[in-house]
Amino acid sequence: MFKSSFKHYKMRSVEPDLSEVVDFDNCDNDFGDVLQSRLAMPVTIGESSISPPPFLQPLSKWRCYTLAKHSGLMVIRNPFTNLGQRYWIARCLRDYPCAPNIVNLNEDLFPPAARANWWSELQSCADIQKAHRLKVAMRWTTLGYHHNWNTKVYDEETHSPFPQDLSKMCEFFATVLGHSNYASQAAIVNYYPIGSTLSGHTDHSEPNQTAPLFSFSFGQSCIFLIGGKTLDERPTALYLRSGDVLIMSNESRLCYHAVPRVMNAPEEPWSSIDDNTDELANHLDNLALNMELYRRVNDKDFWLPFANYVKDSRINMNVRQVL
């Protein structure tokens, strides 16, 4: 069931039937079978008034969804500000694919400079064809504990420092959702040029499988399939859009999932600027944000190359606790 659904949504010869894809932007009356609930507020926010970091919307504006058939799965529909989206897009492109983080670029095909600083190489590449090849070759980078794709284990010996801004952001989401003692230790940043896919898999390499897994999507949209613990179960298809946060915890943590299709988004929230961008709050320091970058992504010229990248690509940050 999973594979035939994947094939259906991947299809390129004709536009697949998308009528069964769960659309969180268009489901106000559909709290029946598929969509269990729209939670006005995160589940266990408690009494305290947690104030979100400046790159996120106030909690009162968050829309959180759970699915009847997929216990433990939650989608928070774009809790980011537009500037916040820009910041994370720029981090994923300019900073995260830099050494000592590991990238997929093959050493036989790409020079050491590109493997050590892909974005900088891409920006300085004057040959259009070469630049295109370099752009679409980037598919993933790993941060923190690096997953060995051959042995399917995390190598505890070789890990690079986990980015503090990303870890603080995930801690914030974990706190809001009532997951105590959560720590971000490994992340995969996936890059999806339109036309690329990620086939069905489960993420079972982490010794700690009780901690939630946080997945942040930016740029173009995708169809995300969430199935059951075996490939026999029929998956549910969801649209994930720029800024959406998907959390897999409890039962859903070990379920099959995939990205059969990346598609152009009708709206690009990162293209416009929020109204009140100048309240650069005092707590930026303890969020470990790269202040300089946070300020600069507001600048049209600085932002342009990043805008060009996400015009036809999706980015996903997938963050886990390993131990």
Ligand SMILES: O=C(O)CCC(=O)C(=O)O
């Ligand atoms: O791109 C996505 O939304 C999912 C990525 C994923 O499942 C993974 O990195 O394990």
Ligand SMILES: [Fe+2]
């Ligand atoms: Fe995954």
